Amino acid sequence: xxxxxxxxxxxxxxxxCAVPLDPPPxxxxxxxxxxxxGGIFRLAAAEDPRxxxxxxxxxxxxxxxxxxxxxxxxxYDDAMHVVPDLAVSWTTSPDGRHVSFALRQDVRFSTGxxxxxxxxKYSIERLLRPAIHSQGAEFFHGIExxxxxxxxxxxxxxxxxxxxPDRIEFAxxxxxxxxxxxxxxxxxxxxxxxxxxxxxxxxxTQHPVGTGAFALAEWTYGQRLRLVRxxxxxxxxxxxxxxxxxxxxxxxxxxxLKYQRGExxxxxxxxxxxxxxxxxxxYRPLILSRTRLDTQYLGLNCDVPPFDRVxxxxxxxxxxxxxxxxxxxxxxxxxxxxxxxxxxxxAAPVPGYPHDSAAARRHLEEAGLGAGFETTMWAARExxxxxxxxxxxxxxxxxxxxxxxxxxxxxxxxxxxxxxxxVPIFLLGWxxxxxxxxxxxxxxxxxxxxxTNNNTFYTNPAVDRLLDEAAPVLEPARRFALFHEAEVLVxxxxxxxxxFYPSGTAMRHPRVxxxxxxxxxxxxxxxxxxxx
Amino acid sequence: xxxxxxxxxxxxxxxxxxxxxxxxxxxxIAAPWLTGYDPDTIVVxxxxxPLRPDASHPLGTDTLGRDVWSRLAYGARTSLFVGGVxxxxxxxxxxxxxxxxxxxxxxxxxxxxxIVDLVxxxxxxxxxIVLATVLPPSILTIPLVIGAIGWTTFARTVRGExxxxxERDYVLAARALGATHGRLMLRHLLPGVLPGVLVLxxxxxxxxxxxxxxxxxxxxxxxxPTPSWGRMVSDAQTYIAVAPWLVVAPGAAxxxxxxxxxxxxxxxxDVLGRRQG
Numbered sequence: 001x002x003x004x005x006x007x008x009x010x011x012x013x014x015x016x017c018a019v020p021l022d023p024p025p026x027x028x029x030x031x032x033x034x035x036x037x038g039g040i041f042r043l044a045a046a047e048d049p050r051x052x053x054x055x056x057x058x059x060x061x062x063x064x065x066x067x068x069x070x071x072x073x074x075x076y077d078d079a080m081h082v083v084p085d086l087a088v089s090w091t092t093s094p095d096g097r098h099v100s101f102a103l104r105q106d107v108r109f110s111t112g113x114x115x116x117x118x119x120x121k122y123s124i125e126r127l128l129r130p131a132i133h134s135q136g137a138e139f140f141h142g143i144e145x146x147x148x149x150x151x152x153x154x155x156x157x158x159x160x161x162x163x164x165p166d167r168i169e170f171a172x173x174x175x176x177x178x179x180x181x182x183x184x185x186x187x188x189x190x191x192x193x194x195x196x197x198x199x200x201x202x203x204x205t206q207h208p209v210g211t212g213a214f215a216l217a218e219w220t221y222g223q224r225l226r227l228v229r230x231x232x233x234x235x236x237x238x239x240x241x242x243x244x245x246x247x248x249x250x251x252x253x254x255x256x257l258k259y260q261r262g263e264x265x266x267x268x269x270x271x272x273x274x275x276x277x278x279x280x281x282x283y284r285p286l287i288l289s290r291t292r293l294d295t296q297y298l299g300l301n302c303d304v305p306p307f308d309r310v311x312x313x314x315x316x317x318x319x320x321x322x323x324x325x326x327x328x329x330x331x332x333x334x335x336x337x338x339x340x341x342x343x344x345x346x347a348a349p350v351p352g353y354p355h356d357s358a359a360a361r362r363h364l365e366e367a368g369l370g371a372g373f374e375t376t377m378w379a380a381r382e383x384x385x386x387x388x389x390x391x392x393x394x395x396x397x398x399x400x401x402x403x404x405x406x407x408x409x410x411x412x413x414x415x416x417x418x419x420x421x422x423v424p425i426f427l428l429g430w431x432x433x434x435x436x437x438x439x440x441x442x443x444x445x446x447x448x449x450x451x452t453n454n455n456t457f458y459t460n461p462a463v464d465r466l467l468d469e470a471a472p473v474l475e476p477a478r479r480f481a482l483f484h485e486a487e488v489l490v491x492x493x494x495x496x497x498x499x500f501y502p503s504g505t506a507m508r509h510p511r512v513x514x515x516x517x518x519x520x521x522x523x524x525x526x527x528x529x530x531x532x
Numbered sequence: 533x534x535x536x537x538x539x540x541x542x543x544x545x546x547x548x549x550x551x552x553x554x555x556x557x558x559x560x561i562a563a564p565w566l567t568g569y570d571p572d573t574i575v576v577x578x579x580x581x582p583l584r585p586d587a588s589h590p591l592g593t594d595t596l597g598r599d600v601w602s603r604l605a606y607g608a609r610t611s612l613f614v615g616g617v618x619x620x621x622x623x624x625x626x627x628x629x630x631x632x633x634x635x636x637x638x639x640x641x642x643x644x645x646x647i648v649d650l651v652x653x654x655x656x657x658x659x660x661i662v663l664a665t666v667l668p669p670s671i672l673t674i675p676l677v678i679g680a681i682g683w684t685t686f687a688r689t690v691r692g693e694x695x696x697x698x699e700r701d702y703v704l705a706a707r708a709l710g711a712t713h714g715r716l717m718l719r720h721l722l723p724g725v726l727p728g729v730l731v732l733x734x735x736x737x738x739x740x741x742x743x744x745x746x747x748x749x750x751x752x753x754x755x756x757p758t759p760s761w762g763r764m765v766s767d768a769q770t771y772i773a774v775a776p777w778l779v780v781a782p783g784a785a786x787x788x789x790x791x792x793x794x795x796x797x798x799x800x801x802d803v804l805g806r807r808q809g
Contacts, residue, residue, distance in 0.1 A: 019773040253770060272595075272771040275581040327579035328596065381751055383767065387596050390757045394574055405756045406669065 021276045024283050025262030027510025028531040035240045035514065039530035042265045044250035044258060048221055053205040054189040055127045058135045060431075063186050064522030068227055068244060069110075070189035070210035073101055073120060073168075074180055076520055080345070080435045082180050086115070086190060086211065096175040096474055103166045108232040109192045110215035117168035119190045121160045125149065127187055128157065132201060136187030142179070144171040175472045177479065181434035184521075213239040213526040223248055233526075240529035265509040265530065271384060274330040277507070289332070289505045290517040293341045293432035295440065296333075298377075298392070298497035299417065303457045304424045306373055313494035315363035316425075317353035319399045320392055326500050328387050336498035339440050339487050343519055346437045346480030350491050352498070360399045372400025378416060379427040381407035388499075389427060417455040426455065429502070435520060437483035442467045445490055458495035546799025549734075552792030560608035569599035571606040572757040582768075582775040591781050595767055603759035604781055610760045611741050611789055614675045618740035619733055621679025626686020627729060631717050633687070634694025645691070648684045656681050660743065664752040671754050674747060678740050686732055693725040700724075727804040731797050738793035745786050761786045 107115040144159030159171040192209035214227040225246040259267035337352035470482035576597035591600035633644040748762030768778030
C-alpha cells in the first residue's frame, strides 16, 4: 500500500506541474489591407515528399508541392466546381465523347519556353507509358487509342489531337461524365518535355519543371525543400510569396513547438493540445478547419465468417458508438450515417444505424451467435487509430464479441486487405479523388473492384446493376438518384460500419492571409500572402 | 561483491526491496478491491481529454477516458506476470545449460558455451523486436521471448559455480560412492548454485520488467487493451505538458518495481556472500 500512496502523491504533485499553454506567435493585426508581395512561406514535415513528378505522386504531401510547380487544364475551386486553369474554355460534343479545350496563349514554363497543346498531349502519353508505372494511368484508359498506345501498337494516343498550339481535343471510347474531373488530377499536369528529355524520367522528380506559380530551387533530401516564385507565371501579380521553404525531419511535436516560437507559418495541432487550443481565445482565430470528402470506416470482410451474414454485419453497425469516436478525435469530424460524406454532390440521407447495443445483441442471437464470437481487427499502428480501435473493442465487448487487435504498419495494412480471406475486419478511410458518388460506391463496393479497392469483397448484383446504369449518365439528378439507390442497398447489406467524416484542421501563423483549405485537394498557395 | 558497508545496512536494503515488491504484489493481487473501475472500460460519459486526478479517479483518466488508477493496479499484474514468466523461462534454460556444461565439461561444455556466446553476440533488442513482430500477439509471447533471450547470464553463472563446486570433497566423495550424474547434479551441485541463482532471479525479474516496458513503449508489448505500464507511458508521452500525471504514475511504478527487485538482488548478494564467506 505504501507503493500506492507514493504513486498517488507523485501524480497529484505532477498534476500541479501541467505546463500552461504557450501563446501563439505574435503577428500583425488583421487590417483588411491589400495583399503584400514578398515573404517566404515556412513549412515543416517529418519526411520528404515521396516524389515531385506529377505522373507518380498519389498522396496528399506530394500533391501539395506538385500543385505549386504544375498546372492542369482545369482545376477545382474552393466550392469543388471545375474551373479553367491552363484552359480558357471547353466544349463537349452532344454525344459526350469529344471534349475540346481552348488554351491560354500567355503560359510559359518556368524555363521560359512557351506552353502549348502538344505539352498536354506529351504529358498524358508519358503518364500512360508502362515504364512510368503511374497509378494514375488507369484514369485515362478511356481515351480512344490509349490501350493501343500502352500495348505498344501505336506510336501515339490517337484520341488526343492538337489542331493548333492553343487547342487540344480528346476523343473518348465511351461517354465518361468524370473526364473533366480526371483532368483536374495532378497526373494530367503539363510537364516540360525538354527537361524530361534532358534529365530522364527518373531524374524528373529531382528536377521538376512546370508552368506553376513556383519553381524548384533546392531539394536536399532529408533536410530541406525550397521553391522560388516562377517569374514567368501566367496569372498577373501572382504568386504573392517570394518562395516556400520546407524543413524536413521535423516531428509533429517539434513542428508545434517551432510554430509557437513563430518559426513556422503553418502547423498541425497535436491531439494532446487540441482541447486547450480550441478553448483559448488567442488561438481560436488562427484555427483553419473544413470538412473534406472523406469517410473513415470499419470494413467487414463479407467472405470471412461470421461476416458473411448480413445480420452479423448489421449488429456490428449497431454496436459501435460513433459519437465516442468523434469525441476521441477531439470533435474534428462528424458522425457518419452513410457511405458518402455529406459534402459529396448527390449525397442524401440514407437509413443508417443508431448506437443500440440491445438491438445489436438481438441481431447476433437471430444469427445464432448469442454467445458472441472472436475476431481480429487490423489497423494502422498509430496512436489515434489505436485509441479508436480500443474504444470499438469495448463497444463490441458489450455485445459479447471479443475483438483482438492486429496493429500493422500502414503499407502492410493496405497490402493485407487486398488478400481474399486474410483480414476479417479493418479500420481504414477513403478520401475522394473527385466529387462524384462513383468515387466511393463504384470504386470501393462494386463486385468488379474486388481485386483492387473493394476490400470488403462485397458483392450484390442489384448494386452492380445500379452502378453500371449510373456510370454513363450525364444528367446529375438522374445520376445521383441511381447512386443513392445503390447506397441505400449497401447500407442495408452493411459491408461497412461508416464511423465518421473527418475534417481537415491546421493552425496558421497570424501573418498568414488567404490560405484556404480545400475539401478535395491540398490547399493552394498562389494567392496566399504574409502580412509584414 | 559490491561493498555496501555494514551487515545491518545490507539487511536494510533487502528489507526495503522486499517491502516494495510486497507492495507491488498486494497491488497486483488486490487490484479488483483497490480500484472502483474495470481497467479497460471507458468511464467518462463524454470524452474531452484526460481528466485531472480527483476523488473518484485518484490518478485521473487517460487518453481514452479510462480510470488510470485501475489500469496502473492491473498493470502490476502484467508486469509481475511478464517478469515472472520471463525469469522462469530464463532460469529453466539457463540453469539446465549451466549445470550440464559445468558438470560434464569437455566437448559438452565447449559446445553449450558456444551456443551461449552465439546468443550473446546477437543484438538482443533487435531480436526481441523481430520476434515480437513475427509471433502472434498474446500475453505469453512477450515473456517467452524475453526469457528465451535472457537465459545466457544464468547459464554462465551456474556453469562457473559448478566448475568450482564439482572439485569439492563432498562432491568427489559422492562420486566415489557411485552417485549417478543426475543425482550428483540435482542433490549435490544444485543446492550450491542456488544462492547465486536467487540473486540473478531478482535482478532478472527487474530486467524483464524494464524490457517489457521498453517493448510496450515501442508498441510491441502485451496486446491491447491489457494494461501495461510501458504502454501507458508511451500512449501518454505527447500529453506530458497537458497531463503529466499520465506519464508520471506509470513511470514511477516501473521505477519502483525495478528498484524493489534490484534492492532484493543486491541485498541478497551481500547477505549470502557474507554467510558463505
